[in-house]
Amino acid sequence: MFNALVVNKDDEGKTSAAVAQLSLDDLPAGEVTVAVEYSTVNYKDGLCIGPGGGLVRNYPHVPGIDFAGTVEASDDARYKKGDKVVLTGWRVGEAYWGGYSQKARVKADFLVPLPKGLTTQQAMAVGTAGFTSMLAVMALEDHGLKPADGPVLVTGASGGVGSVATAILANLGYEVAAVTGRPDSADYLKSLGATQIVAREDINETVKRPLEAEAWAGCIDAVGGPMLARLLGQMKYGASVSAVGLAGGAGLPATVIPFLLRGVNLLGIDSVMQPYDNRLRAWERIASDLPMDKLEAMVQPATLSDLPKLGADILKGQVKGRVLVDVNA
Numbered sequence: 433m434f435n436a437l438v439v440n441k442d443d444e445g446k447t448s449a450a451v452a453q454l455s456l457d458d459l460p461a462g463e464v465t466v467a468v469e470y471s472t473v474n475y476k477d478g479l480c481i482g483p484g485g486g487l488v489r490n491y492p493h494v495p496g497i498d499f500a501g502t503v504e505a506s507d508d509a510r511y512k513k514g515d516k517v518v519l520t521g522w523r524v525g526e527a528y529w530g531g532y533s534q535k536a537r538v539k540a541d542f543l544v545p546l547p548k549g550l551t552t553q554q555a556m557a558v559g560t561a562g563f564t565s566m567l568a569v570m571a572l573e574d575h576g577l578k579p580a581d582g583p584v585l586v587t588g589a590s591g592g593v594g595s596v597a598t599a600i601l602a603n604l605g606y607e608v609a610a611v612t613g614r615p616d617s618a619d620y621l622k623s624l625g626a627t628q629i630v631a632r633e634d635i636n637e638t639v640k641r642p643l644e645a646e647a648w649a650g651c652i653d654a655v656g657g658p659m660l661a662r663l664l665g666q667m668k669y670g671a672s673v674s675a676v677g678l679a680g681g682a683g684l685p686a687t688v689i690p691f692l693l694r695g696v697n698l699l700g701i702d703s704v705m706q707p708y709d710n711r712l713r714a715w716e717r718i719a720s721d722l723p724m725d726k727l728e729a730m731v732q733p734a735t736l737s738d739l740p741k742l743g744a745d746i747l748k749g750q751v752k753g754r755v756l757v758d759v760n761a
């Protein structure tokens with residue numbers, strides 16, 4: 433028997449989450465059984481611990497969109513007992529049972545080997561949010577961004593994606609301007625390497641003019657909505673924006689003028705179906721380019737029983753940095 437966070441749905445459609453005991457026979461079919469060590473809390477986890485947001489297919493459900501641990505049994509030649517592995521994406525924790533459990537069983541294709549230089553604990557301190565931040569940095573670099581080009585804007589900066597993006601960019605030598613709605617996050621963001629703090633209210637509303645002064649050489653945007661629409665008009669000529677999230681809304685009340693007159697690029701970032709080779713590349717870059725002392729500074733520890741509250745908090749935008757869930761604590 434082992435512990436897992438199980439979400440049930442009652443006859444009235446109301447969900448409730450609690451730690452319960454399961455057996456290996458309860459796990460879904462899959463090629464690799466993993467003894468999970470750590471998981472994390474992402475925005476999607478907040479949805480799946482709570483009302484589901486249309487992501488969860490069946491109940492009872494075990495959420496947790498990412499995990500790291502040790503292979504316990506494998507029917508796939510790529511993995512053997514004792515191997516350390518990481519999982520993000522592939523709709524695990526949504527359509528499939530996830531990592532808020534001491535054991536998980538998944539398809540071998542969903543896993544990547546734990547990158548050299550990272551522990552399972554560090555991999556989940558990074559988690560899906562940090563992995564996505566690295567994909568976003570790589571996309572900007574692939575479109576030509578260099579530190580000498582000027583400041584890079586990071587929106588939703590105190591959140592998981594924003595915190596890791598800030599630390600990676602600063603470590604790579606970029607000047608980072610961090611957008612936050614929490615003035616008390618300024619010292620935290622500066623400790624991660626931000627040199628400029630932009631108040632959320634200064635950039636959260638669309639303006640009539642489609643183009644403003646050229647301010648940013650690149651942007652990692654976790655917010656979407658009116659903020660993304662506004663900052664498109666503030667990008668330098670030829671600059672790129674990695675669109676990662678929708679913490680501020682899924683709409684995009686923008687004009688095409690920044691694309692047509694300034695050659696601005698809007699790059700979509702998806703971590704869920706990311707091809708294997710690019711996953712490996714991103715994890716290797718995380719191991720080499722994310723300073724581990726900065727990562728430690730953004731992590732708060734949690735256990736399975738803390739998750740119902742943390743899930744609600746992240747939906748309200750009240751989680752700072754990254755949450756590291758020790759499923760065996």
Ligand SMILES: NC(=O)c1ccc[n+]([C@@H]2O[C@H](COP(=O)([O-])OP(=O)(O)OC[C@H]3O[C@@H](n4cnc5c(N)ncnc54)[C@H](OP(=O)(O)O)[C@@H]3O)[C@@H](O)[C@H]2O)c1
Binds near residue numbers: 678
């Ligand atoms: N594309 C992908 O594959 C992928 C992967 C992971 C995450 N995501 C998405 O990326 C976004 C961020 O994820 P996360 O894990 O970093 O979540 P998070 O920890 O909750 O961070 C989101 C941050 O956005 C800011 N924010 C919240 N509500 C806002 C609002 N109404 N207007 C403006 N800013 C607001 C807050 O930062 P401040 O307090 O500093 O303002 C908050 O900390 C989510 O939408 C998530 O679904 C996408």
